[in-house]
Amino acid sequence: MMQTYFSPQQAAHAPLRELNNGEWVDFAETPARLDSVLRALGDTLVARDFGMDPILAVHDPDYIAFLQSAHDEWIAQGRSGDAIGYAFPVRARRPLNHKRIDARIGQYGFDAASPIAAGTWEAAYWGAQSALSAFETMASGDARRAFALCRPPGHHCGRDYFGGYCYLNNAAIVARQAALRGLGPVAILDVDYHHGNGTQDIFYEDKDVLFVSIHADPVEDYPYFWGHADETGTGDGAGKTVNLPLPRGTVWAGYQAALAQALETVRAHDTRFLIVSYGADTFAEDPISHFKLTTSDMREIGTAIGALDLPTLTVMEGGYKIEALGDNVAAFLAGLNKVACTGRPD
Amino acid sequence: MMQTYFSPQQAAHAPLRELNNGEWVDFAETPARLDSVLRALGDTLVARDFGMDPILAVHDPDYIAFLQSAHDEWIAQGRSGDAIGYAFPVRARRPLNHKRIDARIGQYGFDAASPIAAGTWEAAYWGAQSALSAFETMASGDARRAFALCRPPGHHCGRDYFGGYCYLNNAAIVARQAALRGLGPVAILDVDYHHGNGTQDIFYEDKDVLFVSIHADPVEDYPYFWGHADETGTGDGAGKTVNLPLPRGTVWAGYQAALAQALETVRAHDTRFLIVSYGADTFAEDPISHFKLTTSDMREIGTAIGALDLPTLTVMEGGYKIEALGDNVAAFLAGLNKVACTGRPD
Numbered sequence: 001m002m003q004t005y006f007s008p009q010q011a012a013h014a015p016l017r018e019l020n021n022g023e024w025v026d027f028a029e030t031p032a033r034l035d036s037v038l039r040a041l042g043d044t045l046v047a048r049d050f051g052m053d054p055i056l057a058v059h060d061p062d063y064i065a066f067l068q069s070a071h072d073e074w075i076a077q078g079r080s081g082d083a084i085g086y087a088f089p090v091r092a093r094r095p096l097n098h099k100r101i102d103a104r105i106g107q108y109g110f111d112a113a114s115p116i117a118a119g120t121w122e123a124a125y126w127g128a129q130s131a132l133s134a135f136e137t138m139a140s141g142d143a144r145r146a147f148a149l150c151r152p153p154g155h156h157c158g159r160d161y162f163g164g165y166c167y168l169n170n171a172a173i174v175a176r177q178a179a180l181r182g183l184g185p186v187a188i189l190d191v192d193y194h195h196g197n198g199t200q201d202i203f204y205e206d207k208d209v210l211f212v213s214i215h216a217d218p219v220e221d222y223p224y225f226w227g228h229a230d231e232t233g234t235g236d237g238a239g240k241t242v243n244l245p246l247p248r249g250t251v252w253a254g255y256q257a258a259l260a261q262a263l264e265t266v267r268a269h270d271t272r273f274l275i276v277s278y279g280a281d282t283f284a285e286d287p288i289s290h291f292k293l294t295t296s297d298m299r300e301i302g303t304a305i306g307a308l309d310l311p312t313l314t315v316m317e318g319g320y321k322i323e324a325l326g327d328n329v330a331a332f333l334a335g336l337n338k339v340a341c342t343g344r345p346d
Numbered sequence: 347m348m349q350t351y352f353s354p355q356q357a358a359h360a361p362l363r364e365l366n367n368g369e370w371v372d373f374a375e376t377p378a379r380l381d382s383v384l385r386a387l388g389d390t391l392v393a394r395d396f397g398m399d400p401i402l403a404v405h406d407p408d409y410i411a412f413l414q415s416a417h418d419e420w421i422a423q424g425r426s427g428d429a430i431g432y433a434f435p436v437r438a439r440r441p442l443n444h445k446r447i448d449a450r451i452g453q454y455g456f457d458a459a460s461p462i463a464a465g466t467w468e469a470a471y472w473g474a475q476s477a478l479s480a481f482e483t484m485a486s487g488d489a490r491r492a493f494a495l496c497r498p499p500g501h502h503c504g505r506d507y508f509g510g511y512c513y514l515n516n517a518a519i520v521a522r523q524a525a526l527r528g529l530g531p532v533a534i535l536d537v538d539y540h541h542g543n544g545t546q547d548i549f550y551e552d553k554d555v556l557f558v559s560i561h562a563d564p565v566e567d568y569p570y571f572w573g574h575a576d577e578t579g580t581g582d583g584a585g586k587t588v589n590l591p592l593p594r595g596t597v598w599a600g601y602q603a604a605l606a607q608a609l610e611t612v613r614a615h616d617t618r619f620l621i622v623s624y625g626a627d628t629f630a631e632d633p634i635s636h637f638k639l640t641t642s643d644m645r646e647i648g649t650a651i652g653a654l655d656l657p658t659l660t661v662m663e664g665g666y667k668i669e670a671l672g673d674n675v676a677a678f679l680a681g682l683n684k685v686a687c688t689g690r691p692d
Contacts, residue, residue, distance in 0.1 A: 017370075019432045019458055021448060022425055024363075024370040079368055086365045087457040088434040089571035090507065091547065096565065096574065102367060103570035111433040112365055112458040161436065201437065219442065224449035225435035228442065 002314075002337050005133040006149040007047040007126035010034060012119025013152050013167075015082040019112040027115065028288060028320050029165040034151050037316070040326025041333075044149065047130040054132055055125075057180065058172045058202060062095070063160040066108050067124070067167060070116045073101045082115035110163040110223075124152055124167035131170040131315050135177055138311055144341035145312045147333055148174075153317040155196030155277045156223060164194065164223055170315045171277045172202045175209050178273040183311070184208055187271040189262055190215065191301060192279025192317040193289040195227025195243065199277065205235040210242070210269040212262045214255070216290065217245035240269075248290035252297045255282070259304055266308065274310045276336075280319030280328035287320050298328045302335025309342055348660075348683050351479040352495040353393040353472035356380060358465025359498050359513075361428040365458040373461065374634060374666050375511040380497050383662070386672025387679075390495065391483075393476040400478055401471075403526065404518045404548060408441070409506040412454050413470070413513060416462045419447045428461035456509040456569075470498055470513040477516040477661050481523055484657055490687035491658045493679055494520075499663040501542030501623045502569060510540065510569055516661045517623045518548045521555050524619040529657070530554055533617040535608055536561065537647060538625025538663040539635040541573025541589065545623065551581040556588070556615040558608045559623075560601070562636060563591035586615075594636035598643045601628070605650055612654060620656045622682075626665030626674035633666050644674045648681025655687055 011031040018027050038044065056064060074083035077100070085105030098104045105116070127150040134146035154171055156164025171188050178186045188203070190196040190213035203209040211233075218227040233241035242265050244258045266274065280298065281289040293301075305312065314336065319325045357377040364373045384390065402410065420429035423446070431451030444450050451462070473496040480492035500517055502510025517534050524532045534549070536542040536559035549555040557579075564573040579587035588611050590604045612620065626644065627635040639647075651658065660682065665671045 019365050019370075019430070021432075022420070022427060022430045022461075024365070074368070081368060084365070084368045086367075086459050087509070087568060087570060088436050090434050090436060090439055090456040091504070091571075093436055093571070096571065098565050098570060100566040100570070102568075103565070106570055110436040113432050115368075158437070163433070219444050219449070220446040222433060222448075224433060224444060224446070224452055225437075225439070225442065 002145050002147050002333050003134070003137055003143050004041050004044040004147045004149055005047050005130040006038070006044040007130055009126040010123045010130070010151050013117055013123030014119060015115035015117040018115060029152060032322050033319065033325055034149065036322050036325040037149055037329050040330040045133065047126060047133040049129055050132040054173050054177050055128055055168060057176045058159065058169060060160040063108055066104055067162065068121050070101065070105065071118050071120065073104070077101050082117045084112055084115040085109045086112055108161050110161055114163050114165055120167060127151055127154070128168045128170050128173050131174045132177065134313050135174040138313055139181055139183065145337060148313065148315045150316045154315065155190055155192060155199045155317050158198040158201040166198060169198050169202060171275050172199050174313055174315065175275050179208050183273040185210070185270050186273045186275065187212065187266045187269050188275045188277060189266060189305065190277040191282070192277055193281035193286065193291055194222050194279070194318060196277055197223045197226030200226060200231065200241055203237060204233055204241060205237040207236040207240055210240050210266065210271065212242045212265050214244045214246065214258045214262055217247055220248060221290070249292060251292045252300065255291065255293060255297070259301060263304060263308060271310060274308065274312045276305060276312060276314040277317045278314050278332055279317035280325050283319065283321055283324060283328050285321045285324060295324065295328050295331045298331040299335035302332040303338050306336040306338055311341065312336065348491050348493050348679050349480070349483055349489050350387050350390040350493045350495055351393050351476040352384070352390040353476055355472040356469045356476070356497050359463055359469030360465060361461035361463040363428070364461060375498060378668050379665065379671055380495065382668050382671040383495055383675050386676040391479065393472060393479040395475055396478040396482070400519050400523050401474055401514060403522045404505065404515060406506040409454055412450055413508065414467050416447065416451065417464050417466065419450070423447050428463045430458055430461040431455045432458055454507050456507055460509050460511055466513060473497055473500070474514045474516050474519050477520045478523065480659050481520040484659055485527055485529065491683060494659065494661045496662045500544070500661065501536055501538060501663050502544045504544040504547040512544060515544050515548060517621050518545050520659055520661065521621050525554050529619040531556070531616050532619045532621065533558065533612045533615050534621045534623060535612060535651065536623040537628065538623055539627035539632065539637055540568050540625070540664060542623055543569045543572030546572060546577065546587055549583060550579055550587060551583040553582040553586055556586050556612065556617065558588045558611050560590045560592065560604045560608055563593055566594060567636070595638060597638045598646065601637065601639060601643070605647060609650060609654060617656060620654065620658045622651060622658060622660040623663045624660050624678055625663035626671050629665065629667055629670060629674050631667045631670060641670065641674050641677045644677040645681035648678040649684055652682040652684055657687065658682065
């Protein structure tokens with residue numbers, strides 16, 4: 001099995017409730033997700049600590065300072081439980097020196113579904129270190145492929161905002177490192193059910209990092225305000241964002257066609273380092289998603305990506321059918337690893 | 347007592363819960379607020395129906411269509427109870443053709459504290475008609491001052507968004523009518539505890555309608571992202587937005603100084619028609635606010651505004667200490683009405 005990186009601290013993030021579909025419900029992105037994957041994958045390598053620099057190469061320092069202190073501020077201001085925002089700057093968003101934690105959460109957030117719990121920073125930090133550990137084993141030449149069991153996930157999180165259960169953008173952090181270390185051109189292929197809006201925003205003006213995403217059409221699925229097909233990058237990054245939204249109910253045939261297009265885009269970018277944001281929430285039984293892929297289809301996705309024969313770092317994103325999560329991840333990785341990677345095809 | 351306009355349909359808006367300060371709590375802006383004011387003021391005049399045109403002179407047609415159908419869409423998509431949003435477009439907000447009601451609520455909202463209930467449109471519509479009825483009695487020359495017991499309130503609601511318990515901007519609707527009917531220059535003086543961000547946005551580029559607001563400093567109070575002193579209008583409206591934020595704990599002396607400055611700004615605009623967004627949540631015992639004004643201070647605010655000797659239309663905004671709400675409104679109106687209005691001072 002592929003080298004898998006993980007840190008037990010990632011279980012420290014355990015919010016209780018979120019606002020979703022008009023109801024105050026149990027938080028869906030639970031530590032039990034980790035257990036399901038760990039059971040299926042067996043042995044994992046413990047993440048090493050690469051410190052703050054690679055995180056700050058993607059995220060704004062003020063955002064990171066907020067994330068580190070937010071729950072303490074919440075408690076210091078007399079609140080209990082998880083910190084959660086309720087008002088958001090939909091117009092004229094700009095830096096402001098707020099005193100109140102609710103304002104600060106709104107300043108750095110975009111939904112009421114992503115609470116900050118006592119252990120959120122610790123878990124997010126170690127999730128990023130898991131991704132960086134996977135990256136280093138590849139950068140040092142020890143492996144051509146690796147898997148980072150990141151949790152909480154990362155792809156909804158932008159340079160200066162959190163949301164969608166995501167607090168640090170693990171895929172972006174390793175993509176930036178790959179570019180900085182001269183391993184590019186870099187491509188990020190996002191196959192989570194939901195659009196990776198944070199990743200898109202981070203590289204929206206960047207010509208060196210391609211972002212390609214296959215996801216549920218945001219006219220009917222989260223994150224709604226990002227991921228439409230007409231979002232294609234801007235400035236130097238024009239054409240380097242590719243969104244392939246698919247309708248609810250998509251089965252393998254439809255998914256496969258979009259995947260072929262995505263892989264062709266990755267090839268055309270002359271990609272030398274590929275990062276896959278893998279979500280298992282495309283699975284038919286996922287409780288909050290609406291594609292109809294099977295565990296066998298997960299293997300097919302992995303196989304098709306593996307056939308690119310590129311150095312490939314996979315980071316975990318979503319997937320909420322916990323009983324099946326480990327099997328789906330294992331199937332994807334088995335497909336990806338079916339043929340040994342020889343490096344770059346040419 | 348001053349002519350007061352009201353419609354019983356305004357009680358139809360009765361959401362159950364809101365997300366506030368990290369908790370899923372009882373909705374604070376209840377129909378009981380109306381009862382408290384009605385008891386204190388005695389007889390009221392029933393609002394007449396001026397139709398949609400004056401509403402559409404302020405709000406975008408697509409926003410109004412959304413507001414009219416949102417709760418029906420919610421139910422049609424299998425939900426129950428009140429419609430409430432949880433994800434908001436903090437970046438690159440733009441028109442999108444969403445199918446899912448959660449996306450549409452996010453597109454037109456900015457908080458998770460303002461549910462849309464079955465009766466929300468009816469109540470908001472008739473609140474606006476109450477304001478228009480008060481306006482018409484003044485425009486026709488029957489009264490120099492009038493009071494519209496609007497509820498739900500309006501000042502957090504913008505051209506194309508709702509929030510802060512507000513769905514139609516009553517003050518803006520009558521301000522626009524006053525300007526269109528040649529009764530200006532028009533000024534809106536907002537003395538609610540919270541900044542009137544919706545009103546500000548609607549007239550931010552407008553040179554003919556002055557917006558002056560005295561409110562809790564948004565570094566620590568809602569709506570957080572608007573109402574800072576450096577927001578002064580733009581384009582033709584440069585200098586025609588004046589924000590006077592005050593710290594928590596403000597007592598009469600501090601308030602009076604800001605009020606004097608606000609009234610001087612109204613005078614300097616050569617105002618001929620004044621609209622007051624009156625909130626009683628500056629009251630010391632208000633459960634969600636933090637100024638320290640007394641009922642007697644409410645009378646002083648009214649007296650100071652009345653001394654401008656301008657045609658003055660007061661619309662109700664916030665105020666959540668229900669037992670005292672009627673007395674505070676009555677005290678304000680009594681102060682305002684202490685000296686008969688003779689028209690324009692010169």
